[in-house]
Every structure is written in structure tokens, then in C-alpha cells.
Amino acid sequence: MTGTGPRGVRNLFSSTRRKRVLAVVVVVPVAAGLAVFASVAGQRLLTPDETPATAVRDPGTPPGLTEFRSPEAGFAVSYPAGWQRLQVADPQVALVAARDQQVSLLVRVAELDVAVGLQELPAARQLTDQIVMANESVELLAEPQPIELAGLPGYFYFYSFQDPGTGQRGVHSHFFVFNGQTLFTLVFQALPTEQFPAAAPTFDQITASFRILEK
Numbered sequence: 001m002t003g004t005g006p007r008g009v010r011n012l013f014s015s016t017r018r019k020r021v022l023a024v025v026v027v028v029p030v031a032a033g034l035a036v037f038a039s040v041a042g043q044r045l046l047t048p049d050e051t052p053a054t055a056v057r058d059p060g061t062p063p064g065l066t067e068f069r070s071p072e073a074g075f076a077v078s079y080p081a082g083w084q085r086l087q088v089a090d091p092q093v094a095l096v097a098a099r100d101q102q103v104s105l106l107v108r109v110a111e112l113d114v115a116v117g118l119q120e121l122p123a124a125r126q127l128t129d130q131i132v133m134a135n136e137s138v139e140l141l142a143e144p145q146p147i148e149l150a151g152l153p154g155y156f157y158f159y160s161f162q163d164p165g166t167g168q169r170g171v172h173s174h175f176f177v178f179n180g181q182t183l184f185t186l187v188f189q190a191l192p193t194e195q196f197p198a199a200a201p202t203f204d205q206i207t208a209s210f211r212i213l214e215k
Contacts, residue, residue, distance in 0.1 A: 065205065070094050071213055073109040075150075075184060078209035080202060101191070103199045105206060108185040116178035118153045121146060128155045128176045131185075137162035141171070149177050150211050154184075160193055168192040173203055179212060186210065 065078040068085070079097045083105075086096040090108075098104035116124045125144070132138060142158045154177035160169050170191030177184040188203040190196035 065209065067209070068095050068097070069213065070109075074179070074182065074213050075107070075109070076209075076211050076213055077105075077107060077186075077206060079105055079206050099199075102195045103191075103202075104189045105203075106185075106187045106189070108187070110183045110185070112181045112183055115180040116153075116183070117180070121153045121155075121178070124176075124178065125155065128157070131176075132157050132159065132174065135161055147175070149175060149207070152177050152179050152184075152212065154178055163191055166191075171196045173200075175207065177210075184210075 064081055066081045066083075067076055067078045069076040073094045075094070077095070080099065083097045083099050086098060088096060092108050092110050093106060094109050095107040096104065114120070128144070132144075138159050138161050140157070140159045145156045147154050147156045154175060157172070157174040157176075159174070160171050162168070163170050168191060170189060171193050173188040173190075173196075175184075175186040177186070186207065188199070188206070190199045
């Protein structure tokens with residue numbers, strides 16, 4: 001991976017967490033299925049996933065991590081073996097894994113109407129902006145950055161938000177990755193905000209493990 005990630009924003013976190021950012025208006029419509037997973041408090045609607053077929057321990061997986069593979073969605077990612085894998089009803093959500101009610105990962109996979117590559121990336125910024133800013137409580141902690149993850153172009157967002165269940169402010173480290181017409185979204189969550197510095201190294205490990213599978 002190149003570009004900004006959790007390691008690169010830890011220092012920005014403490015100095016910019018109070019920065020207010022006005023919501024931007026864009027013209028690209030956002031499907032309901034692309035709505036951002038907004039809070040771990042919403043996990044009261046989740047149940048443990050009892051289907052371990054896609055969770056494996058591969059010899060190449062770093063110690064302490066479990067690899068999740070989704071041949072259907074076309075990706076693999078590794079998360080800490082001690083985290084609990086959860087399931088949701090949303091068919092676009094391929095993976096939710098959580099350490100507790102404070103630190104979690106969500107991976108969403110959506111199909112777009114058009115393919116997005118490096119050339120189309122600037123125009124795709126309208127879509128990613130609109131998805132993030134759909135939550136009116138969002139405060140950007142750093143400017144969104146173009147990145148490359150698993151050899152694919154995308155954007156990285158780092159922002160705080162207000163959890164609707166507890167009223168606490170949390171942090172999302174949010175990656176958008178485009179593989180043709182497929183959009184992968186990785187959302188790392190720390191709630192409350194004070195949990196982020198300790199969770200950031202784990203988020204880095206998970207991000208580095210993300211890879212595309214051949215269908």
C-alpha cells in the first residue's frame with residue numbers, strides 16, 4: 001500500500017480532532033446499499049457468524065491473525081484471531097469483525113454502474129465524498145488522499161463521527177478501493193476516539209493483508 005493510512009494520521013489525530021468540516025454537495029446519487037456503517041453501537045443488531053468456512057489459518061498469514069476469504073466477492077483480508085466475526089442482513093457487507101464494542105472492521109462490496117480506474121479516480125471522488133459526508137456528524141481529521149491498496153486505486157478518509165447510540169465521538173479510518181466496477185470499502189472503527197492510537201497498529205496490519213482473489 002502507498003499513500004496515507006492509520007500510521008500516517010496518528011499525529012494528525014490529536015491536533016485536528018476538533019476541526020469542523022462543512023458537508024459538501026455532490027451530484028452523484030448514492031444507493032442506500034452504500035450507506036456507511038456508522039457505529040459499533042449498531043452491533044446490537046448483529047449476531048455471531050457461525051459459518052467458519054471462509055475463515056482459515058493459512059501458513060502465510062501473520063501470527064495472531066485469521067484470514068477471511070470471500071471467493072464470491074473476490075478478496076481476502078486477515079484480522080486478529082481473537083476478534084469475533086459478526087454477520088448482518090445487508091448482502092453488500094461481506095465481513096464485520098470486532099474486538100469488542102470499541103474496535104471493529106467492516107468490509108463492504110458493491111457493484112457500480114461504470115468501471116473506475118486510475119484515470120476515472122478524480123471523478124470518483126464525488127461518490128466517495130458523498131458517502132462519507134452523508135453522516136452529518138462527520139468531521140474530517142485530514143484531507144482525503146488518493147491511495148493504492150492491493151495494486152488498485154482508491155481514496156483514504158480519516159474522520160470522527162458521533163455515535164447515535166451512546167452520543168460518544170468515534171473515529172473511522174476509511175478506505176475506498178476500486179477494481180473495475182467493483183467498489184471495496186474497508187471501515188476501521190475506534191469508539192470512543194481515545195481508542196484509536198492503540199488500535200492503529202492493528203489497523204495497519206489488517207490493511208496490509210487486504211488482497212484481491214482471482215475469480
